[in-house]
Amino acid sequence: MAIDAVYTELITEHSRDKRNRRHVEGATHSRRGVNPSCGDELTLEMRVREGIIEDAAFTGSGCAISQASASMMADLLRGRSVAEADRLTEKFLGMIKGEITEEAEFAELDEAAALQGVSKMPARVKCAVLPWHTYISAIEERESDSKQ
Amino acid sequence: MSIDGIHEKFPALRQTVNGRRLVYLDSAATSMRPREVLDAIGGFYSRDGANPHRGLYDMAQRSTEVYDGARAAMAGFIGADAEEMVFTRNASESLNIIAYCLAPELLKNGGNIVIPISEHHSNLVPWQVFAKRYGAELRYMYVDRETGELPDAELLKIDGETKIVAFAHVSNVLGNLLPAETLVSAAKDVGALTVLDAAQSVPHFKLDMRALGVDFAAFSGHKMYGPMGIGALYGRRKLLETMPPFLFGGDMIEDVREQETDFLPPPSRFEAGTQNAGGAVGIAAAAAFIEKIGFDAIEKREKALLRRLVAGLNSLKNVTVIGNRDENAERYGVVPFNIRGVHPHDAATILNEYGIAVRAGKHCAHPLLTYLGAEFNACCRASLGVYNTEEDVDKLLEAIPEVRRRMNLGD
Numbered sequence: 001m002a003i004d005a006v007y008t009e010l011i012t013e014h015s016r017d018k019r020n021r022r023h024v025e026g027a028t029h030s031r032r033g034v035n036p037s038c039g040d041e042l043t044l045e046m047r048v049r050e051g052i053i054e055d056a057a058f059t060g061s062g063c064a065i066s067q068a069s070a071s072m073m074a075d076l077l078r079g080r081s082v083a084e085a086d087r088l089t090e091k092f093l094g095m096i097k098g099e100i101t102e103e104a105e106f107a108e109l110d111e112a113a114a115l116q117g118v119s120k121m122p123a124r125v126k127c128a129v130l131p132w133h134t135y136i137s138a139i140e141e142r143e144s145d146s147k148q
Numbered sequence: 149m150s151i152d153g154i155h156e157k158f159p160a161l162r163q164t165v166n167g168r169r170l171v172y173l174d175s176a177a178t179s180m181r182p183r184e185v186l187d188a189i190g191g192f193y194s195r196d197g198a199n200p201h202r203g204l205y206d207m208a209q210r211s212t213e214v215y216d217g218a219r220a221a222m223a224g225f226i227g228a229d230a231e232e233m234v235f236t237r238n239a240s241e242s243l244n245i246i247a248y249c250l251a252p253e254l255l256k257n258g259g260n261i262v263i264p265i266s267e268h269h270s271n272l273v274p275w276q277v278f279a280k281r282y283g284a285e286l287r288y289m290y291v292d293r294e295t296g297e298l299p300d301a302e303l304l305k306i307d308g309e310t311k312i313v314a315f316a317h318v319s320n321v322l323g324n325l326l327p328a329e330t331l332v333s334a335a336k337d338v339g340a341l342t343v344l345d346a347a348q349s350v351p352h353f354k355l356d357m358r359a360l361g362v363d364f365a366a367f368s369g370h371k372m373y374g375p376m377g378i379g380a381l382y383g384r385r386k387l388l389e390t391m392p393p394f395l396f397g398g399d400m401i402e403d404v405r406e407q408e409t410d411f412l413p414p415p416s417r418f419e420a421g422t423q424n425a426g427g428a429v430g431i432a433a434a435a436a437f438i439e440k441i442g443f444d445a446i447e448k449r450e451k452a453l454l455r456r457l458v459a460g461l462n463s464l465k466n467v468t469v470i471g472n473r474d475e476n477a478e479r480y481g482v483v484p485f486n487i488r489g490v491h492p493h494d495a496a497t498i499l500n501e502y503g504i505a506v507r508a509g510k511h512c513a514h515p516l517l518t519y520l521g522a523e524f525n526a527c528c529r530a531s532l533g534v535y536n537t538e539e540d541v542d543k544l545l546e547a548i549p550e551v552r553r554r555m556n557l558g559d
Binding site for chain 1 (some may be wrong): 490491554555
């Protein structure tokens with residue numbers, strides 16, 4: 001069954017994991033993301049200093065896929081430079097859209113690569129990409145603020 | 149026409165999903181259409197299909213007769229006169245027309261609009277927007293979380309300043325019936341107008357606008373075995389006559405001069421431009437289909453299935469029926485429930501693997517789901533139509549325990 005590839009132990013565990021579900025101390029970025037059609041919502045918080053994402057976590061509620069995706073993203077992006085995080089985010093979105101299919105290509109996404117199965121479930125793609133789009137908006141929002 | 153085996157008349161139900169027979173339990177979102185309805189629509193376009201109310205040739209005359217006939221049939225179906233039956237796109241559009249056309253006059257000096265917290269966005273957002281625009285107050289009557297019923301004290305929110313009382317006949321989430329008679333009488337006492345959202349009641353029991361005494365009502369064709377894109381607005385004749393047009397265009401005009409226009413009386417006044425005549429034929433065919441089965445048979449079948457479904461859900465571990473859990477409580481069409489620890493969207497995805505179609509989420513009733521405080525502020529909803537069988541209900545009940553297992557939550 002297609003869903004066996006999605007509701008794996010890794011993903012269901014991440015979806016219930018509390019480690020990344022919290023506020024970030026001294027957050028420099030905070031951005032809310034919502035999927036209006038299904039009600040998934042999360043607020044991503046990050047502390048970015050000198051181009052490095054020192055911490056990332058989220059609050060909110062939604063389906064297992066959106067919550068697991070957010071938790072895996074927080075693990076993946078923490079400690080990386082914004083430039084690196086941007087590149088990984090693009091890769092993740094490419095994987096979910098089915099544009100990147102080579103396993104070797106998305107291995108560097110670490111646990112988030114486990115969400116590849118969602119690319120075969122069109123109804124759930126928006127759940128998997130919500131945290132990552134929220135990340136992009138959070139970075140863009142701050143960039144446009146600092147330019148003003 | 150017997151209700152037994154009626155599902156065989158629905159071509160869309162004859163399909164497999166993930167290798168299993170489709171078990172369609174989402175009729176409250178949209179119901180499937182029987183062969184009769186599909187043939188009626190196809191027949192109209194292959195035989196008549198000219199623009200009604202315009203041409204003088206035979207084909208146009210036939211189209212006019214068919215379209216006007218559909219209106220008369222729908223009026224009869226809900227106990228109204230043809231002049232009180234306006235065709236729209238759907239219940240949402242009907243409710244918007246009422247709000248757009250009434251609010252400027254009714255709310256010009258403020259006042260309040262009263263609605264139950266259990267309303268669908270279609271019967272909530274238009275009132276919220278217009279209340280804000282005209283400085284009126286939008287008041288909520290809070291239903292009992294356990295039963296969905298309106299406590300008497302909540303009715304007191306209808307007061308001397310109330311201009312509009314709008315409510316769903318049957319809640320699209322909780323499935324309970326709201327007391328139309330009580331609400332209409334409370335509204336009448338203070339001179340407020342009543343608006344009934346009948347989208348979830350029209351497929352399940354006989355509606356009679358005269359007996360209900362409401363001023364306006366709205367419903368959709370696609371929830372009563374008709375096509376999408378056709379709906380109905382009922383308005384008491386005297387009120388429709390005082391309302392300004394909603395849209396301007398062809399076929400709603402009596403006369404146009406360079407600087408002035410006279411509009412046709414209702415219902416034409418509210419039907420600008422070429423209408424969805426095929427849809428009108430379809431909704432009338434759907435009403436005829438319902439009448440051929442008979443509401444007695446429909447109610448009897450649906451009540452038995454709802455009882456079986458609620459009792460079955462109550463017997464399952466880690467499953468909670470939302471709202472009224474009593475299997476014998478009066479309810480129509482829908483049963484909301486949650487599977488502990490599983491977000492409804494994940495539940496729906498997993499049920500789809502078993503060929504089962506249920507709705508999951510907030511059901512276009514965000515304020516209600518927030519108010520109910522269900523896990524994840526969302527729920528699954530199984531809803532029934534005439535074609536559902538005991539086997540459909542049992543398939544759902546058998547598949548639900550699989551959901552937690554597949555989410556690696558144990559039983």
